[in-house]
Amino acid sequence: MFRVLISDPLSEDGIRPLLDAEDVEAVMDPSLSHEELLEAVSKSHALIVRSQTQVTREVIEHAPELKVIGRAGVGVDNIDLDAATENGVVVVNAPDGNTISTAEHTMAMLMSLARNIPQAYHQLKQKKWERKKFVGVELKDKTIGIVGFGRIGMEVAQRAKGHRMKVIAYDPFLNKEKADKAGVNHGTLQEVLQQADFLTVHTPLIEATKHLIDKEAIQLMKPGARILNCARGGIIEEDALYDAIKSGKIAGAALDVFEEEPAIDHPLLDLEEVIATPHLGASTVEAQENVATDVSFDVMELLRGGSVKNPVNMPSVSSEMMDKLFPYFQLSERLGAFLSRVVNGTLERVSVYYSGELLDVDTMPLTRIAVKGILQRHIGNRVNDVNAFKTASDKGIVINEQKSTSTKGFTNLVTVEIETDQEKRSIAGTLLNGLGARIVQLDQYSIDVVPEGHLVVIHHTDQPGAIGHVGSLLATHHVNIATMQVGRTNVGGEAVMVLTVDKEVEGDCHEQLTEIDDIKQVQCLTLS
Numbered sequence: 001m002f003r004v005l006i007s008d009p010l011s012e013d014g015i016r017p018l019l020d021a022e023d024v025e026a027v028m029d030p031s032l033s034h035e036e037l038l039e040a041v042s043k044s045h046a047l048i049v050r051s052q053t054q055v056t057r058e059v060i061e062h063a064p065e066l067k068v069i070g071r072a073g074v075g076v077d078n079i080d081l082d083a084a085t086e087n088g089v090v091v092v093n094a095p096d097g098n099t100i101s102t103a104e105h106t107m108a109m110l111m112s113l114a115r116n117i118p119q120a121y122h123q124l125k126q127k128k129w130e131r132k133k134f135v136g137v138e139l140k141d142k143t144i145g146i147v148g149f150g151r152i153g154m155e156v157a158q159r160a161k162g163h164r165m166k167v168i169a170y171d172p173f174l175n176k177e178k179a180d181k182a183g184v185n186h187g188t189l190q191e192v193l194q195q196a197d198f199l200t201v202h203t204p205l206i207e208a209t210k211h212l213i214d215k216e217a218i219q220l221m222k223p224g225a226r227i228l229n230c231a232r233g234g235i236i237e238e239d240a241l242y243d244a245i246k247s248g249k250i251a252g253a254a255l256d257v258f259e260e261e262p263a264i265d266h267p268l269l270d271l272e273e274v275i276a277t278p279h280l281g282a283s284t285v286e287a288q289e290n291v292a293t294d295v296s297f298d299v300m301e302l303l304r305g306g307s308v309k310n311p312v313n314m315p316s317v318s319s320e321m322m323d324k325l326f327p328y329f330q331l332s333e334r335l336g337a338f339l340s341r342v343v344n345g346t347l348e349r350v351s352v353y354y355s356g357e358l359l360d361v362d363t364m365p366l367t368r369i370a371v372k373g374i375l376q377r378h379i380g381n382r383v384n385d386v387n388a389f390k391t392a393s394d395k396g397i398v399i400n401e402q403k404s405t406s407t408k409g410f411t412n413l414v415t416v417e418i419e420t421d422q423e424k425r426s427i428a429g430t431l432l433n434g435l436g437a438r439i440v441q442l443d444q445y446s447i448d449v450v451p452e453g454h455l456v457v458i459h460h461t462d463q464p465g466a467i468g469h470v471g472s473l474l475a476t477h478h479v480n481i482a483t484m485q486v487g488r489t490n491v492g493g494e495a496v497m498v499l500t501v502d503k504e505v506e507g508d509c510h511e512q513l514t515e516i517d518d519i520k521q522v523q524c525l526t527l528s
């Protein structure tokens with residue numbers, strides 16, 4: 001049973017599939033204190049949040065069973081992504097579901113700002129009929145400067161054009177071709193600041209965007225320009241904005257978000273020129289249903305071992321690519337696991353080579369899984385697909401992925417090679433049409449072994465009797481041999497036996513195997 005903790009208010013209709021799932025025990029409690037959150041998350045396999053819950057390192061490290069954090073929305077700045085990655089916790093978000101609502105909210109704020117609607121409403125509610133005080137400005141022919149031309153920025157642009165505004169946008173990924181296609185002008189940040197009558201930001205809050213609109217940036221703006229922030233508090237420096245409004249440089253601001261939320265007592269709220277909402281961009285029935293549905297889907301997929309659509313701290317893989325890769329996941333992991341259990345010395349380098357059908361595929365997810373299979377021997381389940389590369393690099397292990405044209409006659413071939421301070425070992429496997437996975441090479445030896453169950457790898461000298469000795473010794477210990485493969489380089493030379501057996505070989509049995517003449521090394525492992 002998967003325990004899912006939902007610590008912010010989510011649309012119940014949206015998360016219905018999760019609430020109704022037979023393998024899920026969901027608790028939704030948006031009123032948890034910090035201590036209660038730590039206690040509740042410590043038993044959870046999944047945590048679902050919006051922007052309110054601060055998913056700090058402390059929270060993540062309090063949750064040994066946590067597999068996934070779902071963000072029912074876009075911004076993940078309330079989640080410590082490094083801590084999640086280091087602890088092997090996948091973070092997923094729901095980036096598509098609230099785009100329209102947030103763009104519409106931005107337009108509502110834009111119009112309210114231009115026409116002083118909140119201020120006038122407030123006066124009227126106080127029974128004051130003020131008309132002269134609330135003379136506004138038209139949007140038509142004004143320039144809206146959009147910083148961050150992603151999903152929401154683009155939707156805002158389309159709506160602004162509907163109001164016959166001129167649109168100029170800045171985004172590091174926006175070029176002339178894309179701007180022309182969207183029917184907007186594109187400029188540098190400086191040009192956008194200089195030309196905007198209304199400036200609206202739609203970037204994530206990341207290191208590069210923290211205080212992107214600061215005192216210097218505001219200086220570049222036209223006198224009397226207006227600023228909107230329906231993205232994240234902190235993109236605009238609040239003190240600089242306050243001073244600019246106070247000095248009359250900026251005529252007004254519309255804010256949905258603040259550096260610290262809830263922002264009940266914020267100095268900006270004391271300014272008549274500032275209109276504000278309490279982080280309502282995504283607060284519509286539709287958006288909330290969309291994001292809750294999307295995040296529930298990914299969280300359940302992840303818990304059940306499937307692939308997710310919107311991973312944040314690992315690369316996303318298209319479903320078409322996933323179909324191609326999926327059959328190789330287990331093979332790659334088991335090749336890594338096998339080799340890590342027979343190699344001696346301290347790991348220094350892992351190389352994974354792909355050939356045949358895999359030449360044209362993005363095989364990075366397979367490499368990640370192979371590395372996970374290798375590291376699990378020493379690190380256990382703390383290493384997973386999310387943190388495999390990071391864990392390896394923290395330990396100074398170099399990861400190398402290569403494509404190779406050498407298929408050794410197979411339609412596909414995955415080769416994992418490990419270098420330690422003592423030796424270099426390799427293993428290769430393939431997927432045989434209709435027959436499943438096979439290990440086809442161990443170091444220089446060609447073999448044909450199904451990579452599952454209990455395996456015994458014996459290095460010996462190719463002499464008559466060696467195989468018979470092993471068979472009879474295992475029989476005396478009631479170990480049944482399911483399959484046996486022998487590989488050798490030359491008659492009477494170095495050879496390897498790989499046996500699959502029905503129960504684990506350990507203790508005396510293992511000891512006695514090593515004492516047989518001509519046997520140099522016996523290694524036992526279980527692949528499951």
Ligand SMILES: NC(=O)C1=CN([C@@H]2O[C@H](COP(=O)(O)OP(=O)(O)OC[C@H]3O[C@@H](n4cnc5c(N)ncnc54)[C@H](O)[C@@H]3O)[C@@H](O)[C@H]2O)C=CC1
Binds near residue numbers: 075149280
């Ligand atoms: N007020 C609210 O309730 C909501 C707020 N948001 C906020 O809006 C943000 C944007 O959302 P989407 O458009 O869906 O994200 P998106 O990822 O589609 O777009 C963000 C854009 O910002 C651009 N960008 C990144 N760094 C930049 C920089 N230094 N200068 C200029 N552009 C930069 C990116 O290239 C990207 O195109 C989210 O990160 C979130 O913080 C999102 C939904 C609701």
Ligand SMILES: O=C(O)C(=O)COP(=O)(O)O
Binds near residue numbers: 052231279
């Ligand atoms: O999706 C986002 O980034 C938002 O800011 C929406 O936040 P919320 O889920 O309404 O707390």
